[in-house]
Amino acid sequence: MSRPVDASTEGAPAQGPAFGAIVLAGGRASRMGGPKLLARIGSHTPVTRVLAACDGAPVVLVGPPDLAAAAPPGACVTIVREDPPFGGPVAGVRAGLAALPPGLDVVAVLAADLPFLDIAALQQLRAALGAGDPHAASPEAVAFVDDTGHRQFLCALWRLPALGVRLAAAGESMRSVYAGARVLDLPDLRGASRDVDTPRDLAQAQARAQSELSPGELSPGGPSPGGPSPGELSPGEPRS
Numbered sequence: 001m002s003r004p005v006d007a008s009t010e011g012a013p014a015q016g017p018a019f020g021a022i023v024l025a026g027g028r029a030s031r032m033g034g035p036k037l038l039a040r041i042g043s044h045t046p047v048t049r050v051l052a053a054c055d056g057a058p059v060v061l062v063g064p065p066d067l068a069a070a071a072p073p074g075a076c077v078t079i080v081r082e083d084p085p086f087g088g089p090v091a092g093v094r095a096g097l098a099a100l101p102p103g104l105d106v107v108a109v110l111a112a113d114l115p116f117l118d119i120a121a122l123q124q125l126r127a128a129l130g131a132g133d134p135h136a137a138s139p140e141a142v143a144f145v146d147d148t149g150h151r152q153f154l155c156a157l158w159r160l161p162a163l164g165v166r167l168a169a170a171g172e173s174m175r176s177v178y179a180g181a182r183v184l185d186l187p188d189l190r191g192a193s194r195d196v197d198t199p200r201d202l203a204q205a206q207a208r209a210q211s212e213l214s215p216g217e218l219s220p221g222g223p224s225p226g227g228p229s230p231g232e233l234s235p236g237e238p239r240s
Contacts, residue, residue, distance in 0.1 A: 017105035017106045017126075017130065018103055018104045018105045018106070019057050019104065019105070019106050019107070019108070019126065020057055020058040020059065020060070020100050020101065020104040020106075020107050020108070021054045021057055021058070021059045021060070021107060021108040021109075021110055021122075022059075022060050022062065022092075022093055022096030022097065022100070022107060022108070022109050022110065023047075023050055023051065023054075023059055023060070023061045023062065023063075023096075023110045023111075023112050024062050024063070024089055024092040024093070024096070024109075024110065024111055024112060024154060025037055025047055025061055025062060025063030025064075025067055025112035026062050026063045026064070026081065026082050026085065026086060026087075026092050037063075037067065037070070037112050037113060038070065039196075039202055040206075041115040041196075041202070041205050041206050041209045042115070042206070042209025042210065042212065042213055043209075043213065044115065044209075045070065045115075046112060046113045046114060046115045046196060047061075047067060047070045047112045047113075048070050048071075048072055049114065049115050049116070049117055049118075050110055050111075050112050050113075050114050050117050051070065051071055051072055051075050051077060052072045052075075052118075052119075053114075053117045053118050053119050053121065053122055054075070054108070054122065055119045055122070056074055056075065056076060057076070058076045058078070058100065058101050058104070059075065059076060059077045059078070060077075060078050060079075060080055060095075060096040060097075060099045060100055061077050061078070061079050061080075061112070062079075062080055062081065062082055062092040062093075062095050062096045063079070063081070063112065064081070065079050065081075067079065067112075078099055080095050080096065080098075080099045081095065082094070082095040083095060088172055088173075089153075089154065089174050090167070090170055090171070090172055090173065090174060090176070090177060091172075093109055093163075093167060093174075093177070094167055096109075097163065097164065097167065100160075104160055105159065105160055106126065106129060106157055106158065106159055106160060107157070107158055107160050107163060108122060108125065108156070108157050108158075109153075109154060109155075109156050109157075109158060109163070110154060110155060110156075111154035111155065111195050113195045113196045113197070114155060114192070114193060114194070114195055115194075115196060115205050115209065116190070116191055116192050116194055116205070116208070116209075117155070117192050117193070118192060120192075121144075121155075121188075121190070121192035121193070122157070124186065125142050125143075125144070125156070125157040125186065126157060128142045128157075128184055128186050129141070129142045129157050129159070129184070137182055138159075138182070139182045139183060139184040140158065140159050140162035140163075140166070140181045140182045140183065141156055141157060141158040141159070141162065141163070141178070141181055141182075141183045141184070142156065142157050142183065142184040142185075142186055143155065143156035143157075143178075143183055143184075143185060143186065144156070144185075144186050144187075144188035144192065144193040145185045145186065145187055145188060146188050146191075146193060146194065147188070147191070151178070151183070151185060152188070152193040152195075153174035153175070153177070153178060154174065154195070155188075155192070155193035155195075156183075162181065163177075166178070166180075166181055191208075
């Protein structure tokens with residue numbers, strides 16, 4: 001069952017193919033040993049950062065209903081659960097695809113634990129997918145590739161019809177969704193696709209976010225110079 005959070009269209013993305021997003025937030029965070037999506041990283045939490053990056057586009061957030069509180073003002077978010085719960089990312093993408101509104105042309109497939117994703121990163125993916133080579137078959141998807149050469153399956157943009165076809169033939173892994181697809185790999189020079197899987201990842205992300213904060217963003221009640229401890233939640237935000 002879907003749960004609309006806010007139907008506002010304020011802050012709609014720039015002109016281009018109609019755009020939406022599937023954000024996967026249904027994992028167990030077993031390698032973290034505790035909740036991570038609502039951990040404070042700089043002035044944001046990972047899930048609020050990802051939802052804000054979608055910039056008013058329709059989003060299907062696949063995860064527990066208590067994440068509704070993470071939706072930023074002006075967001076257009078529907079919450080669904082994959083079947084079965086904790087069924088993995090492919091089940092999550094399938095659930096998200098089924099809940100997207102009609103009329104979309106392209107869809108971002110995103111993990112919810114990307115603390116440095118921003119509007120510019122998604123605009124970069126959209127521009128790359130729209131450019132294409134006129135002398136070659138158009139890509140079905142464009143995905144960021146990190147500084148180790150790994151394709152980020154959950155920081156990518158797909159043409160909606162192609163994603164449906166690939167999901168129909170996929171197994172249980174995201175690698176199977178991409179198998180045989182025409183994918184444009186885009187170097188992630190800013191680290192926007194870096195995710196948080198372990199306490200070490202979280203500590204590194206907190207240190208990076210702290211170093212990037214401007215002096216005006218550091219308040220007496222804000223994070224300490226070393227950042228909060230891994231798993232710390234921002235005040236007033238629910239625990240998953």
